[in-house]
Amino acid sequence: MAENILADALTRLATIANQLNISKDTLQALSQPLCTLTCYVSIRKDNGKTAYFNAYRCHYNNLLGPTKGGIRFHLDVDQSEVEALALWMTLKCAAVNVPFGGAKGGVAVDAKSLSALEIERLSRAYVRAMADFIGPDTDIPAPDMYTNERIMGWMMDEYQTITRCKSPSAFTGKPLIFGGSSGRDTATGTGAFLCIEALASKLDWQRNKKTVAVQGFGNGGAQCAKLLQQAGYKVVAVSDSQGAIYAEGGLDIKSIEFKKLHSKQLQAVYCEGSVCELIEHTKLSNQALLELDVDILVPAAIAGVITQSNAAQIKAKTIVEIANGPISAKADVILKAKNTLVIPDILANAGGVIVSYFEWCQNRQGMQWSEDKVAKKLSEYIHNTFEKAWSLHADGNLDMREAVYALALKNLSLAIEAHGTHDYFSANS
Numbered sequence: 330m331a332e333n334i335l336a337d338a339l340t341r342l343a344t345i346a347n348q349l350n351i352s353k354d355t356l357q358a359l360s361q362p363l364c365t366l367t368c369y370v371s372i373r374k375d376n377g378k379t380a381y382f383n384a385y386r387c388h389y390n391n392l393l394g395p396t397k398g399g400i401r402f403h404l405d406v407d408q409s410e411v412e413a414l415a416l417w418m419t420l421k422c423a424a425v426n427v428p429f430g431g432a433k434g435g436v437a438v439d440a441k442s443l444s445a446l447e448i449e450r451l452s453r454a455y456v457r458a459m460a461d462f463i464g465p466d467t468d469i470p471a472p473d474m475y476t477n478e479r480i481m482g483w484m485m486d487e488y489q490t491i492t493r494c495k496s497p498s499a500f501t502g503k504p505l506i507f508g509g510s511s512g513r514d515t516a517t518g519t520g521a522f523l524c525i526e527a528l529a530s531k532l533d534w535q536r537n538k539k540t541v542a543v544q545g546f547g548n549g550g551a552q553c554a555k556l557l558q559q560a561g562y563k564v565v566a567v568s569d570s571q572g573a574i575y576a577e578g579g580l581d582i583k584s585i586e587f588k589k590l591h592s593k594q595l596q597a598v599y600c601e602g603s604v605c606e607l608i609e610h611t612k613l614s615n616q617a618l619l620e621l622d623v624d625i626l627v628p629a630a631i632a633g634v635i636t637q638s639n640a641a642q643i644k645a646k647t648i649v650e651i652a653n654g655p656i657s658a659k660a661d662v663i664l665k666a667k668n669t670l671v672i673p674d675i676l677a678n679a680g681g682v683i684v685s686y687f688e689w690c691q692n693r694q695g696m697q698w699s700e701d702k703v704a705k706k707l708s709e710y711i712h713n714t715f716e717k718a719w720s721l722h723a724d725g726n727l728d729m730r731e732a733v734y735a736l737a738l739k740n741l742s743l744a745i746e747a748h749g750t751h752d753y754f755s756a757n758s
Contacts, residue, residue, distance in 0.1 A: 334632055334654060335413040341658040342416070345734045349727075354750045355742045359419065362389040362412050368458040370436070372450040382451065383407075386434035386459050388468055389415035392744040393423060395466055396432035397682060399473025399502075400455070400484075402448075406435035410632070417653055418682065421675040424737035425714045427686045432468050434459070440475040452480045456487040463488070465498040465693075471685050472502040474547070474631075478514065482507050498692035501685035510688035511700035513681075516707060518552025518629075520680020521651045523711040524672050525557065525625065528647065531719060536561035540623040542575075542645070543567045544615055546585075546595060549651045549678060550629030554582045562625070566618050569595050570630075573618040576610040619643060628655035635660045643669065650674035665728055673730040675737065676714055683710045 339360065346356045365387040374380050385408055388396045398418045411433045419431025436455060440448065456463075463470060472481055485500040485507060497508035505511070512519070529536060539562050543554045546569045558564050564582055566575040569589070574580070574597050581597075588596050597610035619626065619634060619642075626645035628634055632654035635643060640656075640663035648664070649672045650656065656664065656671065664671060684707055691698055698706075714736065721732035746753070 333409050335409040335416070337633075337658050338413040338416050338654060341661065342420075342734075344658065345731050346738060348731060349735050349738060351738045352742060352745075352750065352752075354745050355738060358392070358745055359390060359416065359741070362387050362415060363391065364388050365408060365412060366459065366462050367408060370451070370454040370458050372447060372454050374447060375444050380447075383437045384435070384455055384458055385411040386462050386468070386470075387411045387415040387432060388462075389431040389433075390419040390741075391430035392741055393430055394428040395430065396468040397422060397427075397429035397471070397501075397685065398432035398434065398468075399471045399681075400434040400436075400476050400480075401473035402436050402438050402440040402451070402475040402480075404437060404439050405631070406437040411435050413632075414653055417675055419741075420734065420737040421679050421682055423740040424675050424718075424733050425679045425683055425710055426740065427682060427710075429469070429682070429686065432470075433473075434470060435473070448480065449483050452476075452483040453487040456484045457491065460488060460491045463499065464492075465496055465689070469498070469685070469689060470500055471681070478502055478504050478509060481509075498689050501688040502681075503688075505697075508688070508692045508697075510684055510691055510703060511698065512703040512707065513684045513688055514548065515552045516680040516684035517549035517651065517678050518554075518680070519556065519704075520683065520707065520711050521549065521553045521627065521629075521649055521672075521677045522556040522560075523680070523708055524677050524715060525553075525562075525649055526560065527712060527715045527719075528670075528672065537563065539563065539625060540565050541625045541627060542618050542621045542623045543627040543629055544573070544618050544634065545569070545628065545630030545652060546589065547629065549681075550627065551582070551586050553627060553629065553649075553651060555586065558582045565623060566613065566621055567595070568613070568615050568618050568630070571595065573613040573615055574610045575613050575618070575621065576608060580610070581608075621645075625649060628652050631655070633657055635664075637663065640664055641667075643667075646670060648672070650677045653678065661730065671728065671730055673733050676711075676718065676729075676733045679714070680707055680711065683707055 368384045414433035422429040503509040563579040622644045629651035635656045637659040640660035718732040
């Protein structure tokens with residue numbers, strides 16, 4: 330991970346904004362977060378002891394609507410990370426034309442070390458600390474790393490207890506029974522897959538001849554890998570936090586997912602009925618997976634895994650960022666010089682916030698959309714944004730990251746100009 334992830338994100342933003350001749354007003358509006366709330370929350374452990382954790386929530390920018398962003402439970406959570414993630418969410422919502430600003434939250438905790446009851450207490454403690462900082466018209470949280478729909482259900486319940494009001498639209502990514510949306514749990518991976526399919530159509534790929542490595546076998550990475558294999562791509566490597574597995578002939582993703590769910594181990598298996606058999610595979614480090622000679626690399630784990638020090642060793646010609654910020658600003662320069670095509674995170678992983686927006690809309694309307702309707706509308710949002718970005722990429726000598734940033738910065742600039750800029754007031758003084 331970058332030493333200061335926010336500084337790295339702002340460096341990239343400034344570089345692209347200057348390249349695109351974005352106004353100083355827009356760049357200044359995005360140069361720092363509106364506000365960040367930091368708290369020290371406590372829970373009673375199962376053994377009776379009290380444990381304390383640093384907790385954060387950042388509202389980065391609300392020009393386009395109430396802020397929106399996930400909550401993660403992870404040891405690496407700090408203020409810089411949360412603010413960088415909130416900046417990326419601001420750009421993401423603007424790029425895909427979702428009427429939200431950007432936010433993010435988190436707790437610095439090893440979630441795996443807590444019992445289910447302790448996780449519930451922490452979830453509720455977080456909401457008690459943040460209750461005045463969130464809400465359906467202010468800031469709408471969602472799941473992120475090591476949080477899920479059950480945790481969102483606990484958080485929504487705590488928020489409703491505090492406010493004495495039913496507010497399903499205060500959180501997204503909830504269980505369906507509490508007003509969650511069909512397709513929300515798979516939306517991030519599905520959105521990335523749709524981007525890859527759009528790219529395949531543009532470049533006339535023969536899918537069965539394209540090899541893929543997916544770093545990160547969480548919700549987004551596993552779903553994308555599964556869809557890629559179903560579509561005919563050869564997924565040859567996947568990894569989790571413990572390491573990677575590789576099989577030159579391809580892996581059976583559904584069986585790996587089944588095995589990991591039941592044994593917590595990442596193994597290459599082939600399942601038929603109730604019988605699972607191991608197939609030959611090589612164990613690799615996460616770093617070695619990144620450097621495999623594959624056609625498509627999908628970093629779907631954490632930020633900062635491709636840096637100035639290893640970018641030259643990346644052999645994949647196409648990178649699709651499901652993780653937030655997996656490529657550092659300095660690594661971008663190296664990859665661009667190698668003509669590596671990067672589908673940036675603010676488009677590739679936008680499926681989650683798009684379907685969160687659908688969920689928020691359903692809650693506000695008191696309706697529940699069908700799974701087919703959600704899938705169709707998600708595809709429309711992803712493909713509309715991809716087509717606009719591809720057009721800028723093809724016609725304007727921009728790489729795909731610059732093209733997607735251009736879409737985001739254009740929408741944010743329009744909002745700033747609508748309020749009035751220095752040029753406007755100077756001309757009318």
